[in-house]
Amino acid sequence: MTRNQPTAVVPFDVKLMNITATVMFMGCLAACVMAVGWWLMRTPAFNIGRIVVEGELVHNNAVTLRANVAPALKGNFFTVDLKSAQHAFEQAPWVKEAQVRREYPNGLRVILKEHVAEAFWGPDTGTGLVDKAGEVFEANLGELDREGLPRLQGPEGSALRVLQMFRMLAPTLRPLNVGLDGLTLDARGGWEMALDNEAVIKLGGGTAEEVLQRVQRFVRTLPQITSQYKRTAVALESADLRYDDGYALRLKGVTTGSSAAATPARARR
Known part of the structure; x- marks a missing residue:
């Protein structure tokens, strides 16, 4: 007849070491993720390089709009504030409403509606x-x-x-x-x-x-x-x-x- 084997008891100091190792691993992982994120947000590859302007434009020209608004955009693909970008486009003459969204890897797509x-x-x-x-x-x-x-x-x-x-x-x-x-x-x-x-x-x-x-x-x-x-x-x-x-x-x-x-x-x- 087989008897149940006694359960091994892990010493407290071993548990503490395991917890410490896990915490250190997670900390290193988080640091790596932050470093990669920092690099992504600052690498020139993700600077805003393309702005597509759509809509029924009667009084505005897409080329002129891009040239006038682009200097007001701060940040890159990941950090640009879409609300600020929307406001910048809506300051253009005749523009009633602007919708701005990101397009990977370094673009913005803008849909404009003009006043009639x-x-x-x-x-x-x-x-x-x-x-x-x-x-x-x-x-x-x-x-x-x-x-x-x-x-x-x-x-x-x-x-x-x-x-x-x-x-x-x-x-x-x-x-x-x-x-x-x-x-x-x-x-x-x-x-x-x-x-x-x-x-x-x-x-x-x-x-x-x-x-x-x-x-x-x-x-x-x-x-x-x-x-x-x-x-x-x-x-x-x-x-x-x-x-x-x-x-x-x-x-x-x-x-x-x-x-x-x-x-x-x-x-x-």
Whole structure:
């Protein structure tokens, strides 16, 4: 009959030596890994040597972008800060959004999205533009690829609201054969339109629906007024729609007596 062999007891000092050896091995391994990592991060082989720029570029050139942004990139393939790189590309004129990712072994791939200008923003002397999402940006106006953009103005942060109102009002004017050239929102919430025949129309305040109703009433009844003076809407010089029961208007060439000034007419519902 076989008896169980007694279990050998490892002395404490041997255990301590084994633990020490393991710790030293792990420490050496970690040091080696750190050394390799240090070498990888600093070897010239991993310097950023290639930047691929993609996207529908209308106002930017990939070569110029690379030349302008590359000096601002710090580090190599492993250490470059992608957020900083993204910010550097988004500082370029017309760039709305940039996505940057690494491409092994020493490259970056950048996907750009440009602003699409929908209107001028701010005073005539400014260089502000607003895109179709209502975002305001600055750009060289000489690079515009569209003509006849309207001019929108309003308090800070109101660009999207003004753009939405413009989109609502512009189609309403088509029956008059005049275009909406500009729209302004003042600090008190009052609206003012500028037409492409240089007429200025005060719309007053209120909700978008209330303003729209006043403009629709104006468009519906204006031909009746202008026809009395053998004029069309093109002769409109100014109008004030802020009345509850009608509006006041002024027509070019309509005078009284020897006065050279146009006479305001009053239209009611």
